[in-house]
Amino acid sequence: MHGPAGTESRTDPHWRDGPWQKAGQRLTAHRPAAAGLTVLAALMLAVAAGLVAGGGPVGAALAAGHQSLSFTLLAGLGGAALGLLWAAAAVALGERAERAMMAPAAALTGLPLALALPLVGGLLGPQRGLAPMVMVAALIAAPAVAVIARDELRALLRREFLSAAQAAGIPNGRRLRRHILPNAVLPLAAAAWTALPRALMAESLASLLGLGLPAGVTGWGTAIGAAARAGDAVALAGPALLLALTLWALHGVGDGMRLAFATAFSTTAGGRR
Amino acid sequence: MSGADVIGPDDRSPLRVEGLSLLTSRDILLDRLSFAVEPGEVLALSGAAGAGKTLLLRALSGLAPKGVTVLGDIHIQGRRILVTQDGALDPLRTIGAQFTELLAHQSGMDERTALRCAAEALERFQVPAAARRLALHPHELGEAMRWRAALALAMAAEPALLLADAPAAALDPTQRVRLLSDLAAWTREAGTALLLAGRPQPDPIQADPVPSGLADRRLILAQGRLEAPEEEPTPAPPPVEPAPSGPPILSVRDLRVAFPLGRSWRGAERWLTVVDGLSIALAEGETLALLGETGSGKSVLARAILRLVPPVGGQVSWLGTDLAAAPPEAMRRARGDLQILFPDPLAAFDPLMTIGAQFAETLESLRPSRSTAQSAAQSTADRAARLAEALEEVGLPAAVLDLHPGSLRPAEAARAGLARALLPEPRLLVCDEPAATLDGSERADFLALLQAIRRRRRLALLYATQDAAEGLGIARRALVLLLGRIVESADSVVLATGARHPYSRALIAAAGLDRPALHGDPPSPLRPPTGCPLRLRCPLAHDGCAQVPPTLDPVAPGHRVACHVAQDSAQEDGKAP
Amino acid sequence: MLRLVLRRVLAVVPALLGLALAAAVVAALAGPGWVEALGAALAALPATLALVLPALALGTVLGALLGVMGGAGAVLGGVGPAMPGFLLAAVFAATLAKAPVLLGLAALALPAAAQAATLAGRARAGAEDTVLLAARGRGMDGSALLWRLVLPLGLSAAMGGLRSAVAGTVTAAVAVESLFGRTGAGQLFVEAARAGDTGMAFAALAGMCGLTVLLSALGGALHGFIDPRARMA
Known part of the structure; x- marks a missing residue:
């Protein structure tokens, strides 16, 4: 018999790594996620450089990227925060409140919610400010985040090590701080990430219709819409390519996070009740 | 096991393997295996997890995974x-x-004949x-029924060779052993060669299925080769311990655990009762096994005693303190x-x-x-x-202390879990199938360690398991649970040889790989049958069993049974002399 | 089948009524012409449906087919996230505005197909070592396996994602109608929004939401027809 020795050599060179390293390794092992991270980093650098250098069609596309990406980041963060809050409140308030809160969230994910942004954009008129638009985009992204986050939290609360902590007499507050919150970080981050591509999609669609970013602010969607209406394929290429690339990267990273983190800390599958 | 004792390599063997090797580009998975299976023979194939049983079966059915090279001869008549x-x-x-x-595909049968054949x-x-x-x-069938359908489907095609890879591994021993016995009986009758692989988990097939007649021969796969089964030394009977006496340290009275299922359309609340009015008393250093199938409530009972699951009624008292009413500080002391x-x-x-x-x-x-x-450093x-x-x-x-759980193997994790439980120097250890993730020798080693530590520390033990042999081996007394109620309670020695309740007998028979005499599937706990909860599966049930649920009454000193038939026969025994 | 459809459709009737009520209230609050607004939105819906329905059907079926085959399906699924319908519509409108009807259809069908391909490919990969291995173990193989098991499984998985596909397609249909100048609820919505006509815009949006809900329900019924496991929900 192989004695349970703990430190003997194993085939996997990374077997000793901590859970956070292992989660990182799993994320970068997913090829679209690794590529997506690289693309996003490169894009950020390019946009920053474009702001400094400026000029030409490339500079214009990068400048538009600055607007689109800032909007996405703000709206995405807002949507993620709203969604997580939604899910956390639902789980914390007990079963009946949970059902009452999650049913509308699930129903909303099945509607063309992104159209709410051009609606609000149109109603606010061309003099609309950026803040309400960000807020609406955040609201659009929130329900999907809430649904995923609720599932993750439910799964987390069923994990056996929480029973073990209870058997060890650890009070509820400490259990929440030391065990539940740290273990919720990565799955919830994966849930929150989905707000980013949603916010970018909603903004680009609205801007393309001329009902998104306020007049005078040019995002990728605005540029694409103008080029499409003018039939100008050359002007379209830059922003369309960048937008496609960004969306692809955001999805790739999100997919990778879902695969790497949602199952990340369940060290073994299954287990009986 | 080589071809030596295989009766001549004639052409009738449905399966004859000569020098079969399976290779990947990096290593040798199986190394020059040779064996044969005769018509109507049942061959059990065992081996530790990852020994290559599944791979062998896939190769034999011509479905080796991509990247695996198959060398050698496989003759199939x-x-x-293959049943996966x-x-x-x-x-x-x-x-x-x-x-x-x-x-229709295999024998061109028309639909009506096929359906009759299927039934x-x-x-x-x-x-x-x-x-x-x-x-x-x-998906509309239960797990057991799905397995019956899968095996019936395979046998209906009248194969000459049936390769079954750990069939029905997730079922309870009672259902599984019965299913396998029926399958073996059918293949013998039909002249089908059956190759039955064991699962890596604790599994009766891993133990020796030959003596019980389930299999005719047994092959063991280890390190990619076939090994002859060695004579396993019969474990020495555990030293007989004096029955612990003294007042009970743990006493459970009328414990009830139920989960709300929401309201029915009439507004009445519906509950799923899992533990139904159970009473247990446990003295210092006593060992008690909780036996039962999945869904019998043994695991929930174990957790309810520690208040990991809130009970809805009854009392659990530890050293005279009622845990349900205990303030947090007293509860924490009890948890130690x-x-x-x-x-x-x-x-x-x-x-x-980290651990x-x-x-x-x-x-x-x-x-x-x-x-x-001052002494903080000292105490650290x-x-x-x-x-x-x-x-x-x-x-x-000690290096394990710096590791995260993800770096542990199952056997190490089981031991680490035991070490954590022992840290506060407990007096009662509640075990909920603690070796369920271990197999073979690791399992035996772990259970031996648990026993040794229990004796040394004079721990009281509550051991829940679905494997009757394991439970009876470890504990001095045993309770048999069915749908959240005790149906039999006796000393392990008594129960092992003279169980009275048909359900206990089935559990014990299944542990010894004998065909259990219970038919059908366990009833749904949502709609338990009237009267005796076992009556729909019981071979002895009579009309009276549907009327009143039997109560747990003594049939002999220290032996109580909740079964009308067993109680009647005990009474007759009492009158006869 | 009919009972399944009826059950699914009846289940969404309250949602549809709610949407209609909300639209009526908002339109009535916004201006006096709310009856006309509702009527116009309803009248524009069939045109949108004629755009969305073929695109979804085509996209889902072709996507599932490609997805279970692997190869091209995997590539399609991989680039799917980079090509939302509105972006494709803009690219088509700017470069090859020759056959707007077909182009609009393609712009909507491609993303749906990409999603279906991803789901179907995943379903096939997941079934490889379970259902498919078991079927092969019973002696089923070749085209029988593909047509009788692999494809239905892939199609079922693709239909499992139909809810989000419907929402995405309806959203993209707004861009297609607006960019290609087709009449429909999307076009109506965009023009009303641009003109700041709250009642009309909201009525059109509510109409499209209703369309989405209805199509999802029908898709769910169809899914249940193919896959008995989906009948329960």
Whole structure:
């Protein structure tokens, strides 16, 4: 018999790594996620450089990227925060409140919610400010985040090590701080990430219709819409390519996070009740 | 096992393998295996997890995974059918449609004949109202019924060779052994060669199925080669311990655990009762096994005693303190005395904290140090030493303290879980199938360690398991649970040889790989039958069993049974002399 | 089948009524012409449906087919996230505005196909070692396996994602109608929004939401027809 020795050599060179390293390794092992991270980093650098250098069609596309990406980041963060809050409140308030809160969230994910942004954009008129638009985009992204986050939290609360902590007499507050919150970080981050591509999609669609970013602010969607209406394929290429690339990267990273983190800390599958 | 004792390599053997090797580009998975299976023979194939049983079966059915090279000769006479580990059926079509398709494809049978054939095949596995099940889809069947359908489907095709990869591994022993016995009986009758692989989990097939007659021969796969089964030394009977006496330290009275299922449309609240008015008393150092099938409530009972699941009624008192009413501080003190081993030890550790940090947390919570400021450093050193000692006691190096749970193997995790439970120096250890994730020798080693530690520390033990042999081997007394109630309670020695309740007998028979005499599937706990909860499956049930539920009454000193038939016969025994 | 459809459709009737009520209230609050607004939105819906329905059907079926085959399906699924319908519509409108009807259809069908391909490919990969291995173990192989098991499984998985596909397609249909100048609820919505006509814009949006809900329900019924496991929900 192989004695349970703990430190003997194993085939996997990374077997000793901590859970956070292992989660990182799993994320970068997913090829679209690794590529997506690289693309996003490169894009950020390019946009920053474009702001400094400026000029030409490339500079214009990068400048538009600055607007689109800032909007996405703000709206995405807002949507993620709203969604997580939604899910956390639902789980914390007990079963009946949970059902009452999650049913509308699930129903909303099945509607063309992104159209709410051009609606609000149109109603606010061309003099609309950026803040309400960000807020609406955040609201659009929130329900999907809430649904995923609720599932993750439910799964987390069923994990056996929480029973073990209870058997060890650890009070509820400490259990929440030391065990539940740290273990919720990565799955919830994966849930929150989905707000980013949603916010970018909603903004680009609205801007393309001329009902998104306020007049005078040019995002990728605005540029694409103008080029499409003018039939100008050359002007379209830059922003369309960048937008496609960004969306692809955001999805790739999100997919990778879902695969790497949602199952990340369940060290073994299954287990009986 | 070589070809030596295989009766001449004639052409009748449905399966003859000569020098079969399976290779990947990097290593040799199976190394020059040679064996044969005769018509009507049942060959059991066992081996540890990862020994290559599944791979061998896939190679034999011509479905080796990509990247695996098959060398050597595989001679197969007639039709072969592989039943995979999950026994998967086509999820989109009814059972009947799957029979019709397979039989039409293989023997050109028309639909009506095929359906009749299908019903007959299901009846071989004692499926009641078989023809009606044919209209159902796989997901509408229970796990046991799905396995019956999968095996019946395979046998209906009249194969010359049936390769079954750990069939029905997830079922309870009672149902599984019965299913396998029926299958073996059928293959012997039909002259089909059956190659039966064991599962890596604790499994009766891993033990020797030959003596019980389930299999005719046994092959063991180890390190890619076939080994002859060696004579296993019969374990020495455990030293007889004096019955612990003294007042009970743990007493459970009328414990009830139920989960709300929401309201019915009339507004009445519906409950799923899992533990139904159970009473247990446990003296210092006593060992008690809780036996029962899945769903019998043994696991929930174990957790309810520690208040990990809130009971809805009854009392659990520890050393005279009622735990349900205990204030947090008293409860924490009691938790230091009451510890638990979980079925999946790895999942019972927080994956983000090192083992050492979790040990320290447990110790700090349950046995807080009352050190003053000066001796803080001293006490820290003491604690570190104490954690290392705890690991040493279960045979793990102190280096494990710095590891995260993700770096542990199942056997190490089981031992680490035991070490954590022992840290606060408990007086009662509640075990909920603690070796469920271990197999073979690792399992035996772990149970031996548990026994040794229990004796040394004079721990009281509550051991829940579905494997009757394991439970009776470990504990002095045993309770048999059915749908949240005790149906039999006796000393383990008495129960092992003279169980009175048909359900206990079935559990014990299944542990010895004998065909249990219970038919059908366990009733749904949502709609338990009237009267005796076993009556629909019981071979002895009479009309009276449907009227009143039997009460737990003594039939002999220290032996209580809740069964009308057993009580009647005990009374007659009492009158006869 | 009919009962399944009826059950699914009846289940969404309250949602549809709610949407209609909300639209009526908002339109009535916004201006006096709310009856006309509702009527116009309803009248524009069939045109949108004629755009969305073929695109969804085509996309889902072709996507599932490609997805279970692997190869091209995997590539399609991989680039799917980079090509939302509105972006494709803009690219087509700017470069090859020759056959707007077909182009609009393609712009909507491609993303749906990409999603279906991803789901179907995943379903096939997941079934490889379970259902498909078991079927092969029973002696089923070749084209029988593909047509009788692999494809239905892939199609079922693709239809499992139909809810989000419908929402995405309806959203993209707004861009297609607006960019290609087709009449429909989307066009109506965009013009009303640009003109700041709250009642009309909201009525059009509510109409499209209703369309989405209805199509999802029908898709769910169809899914249940193919896959008995989906009938319960």
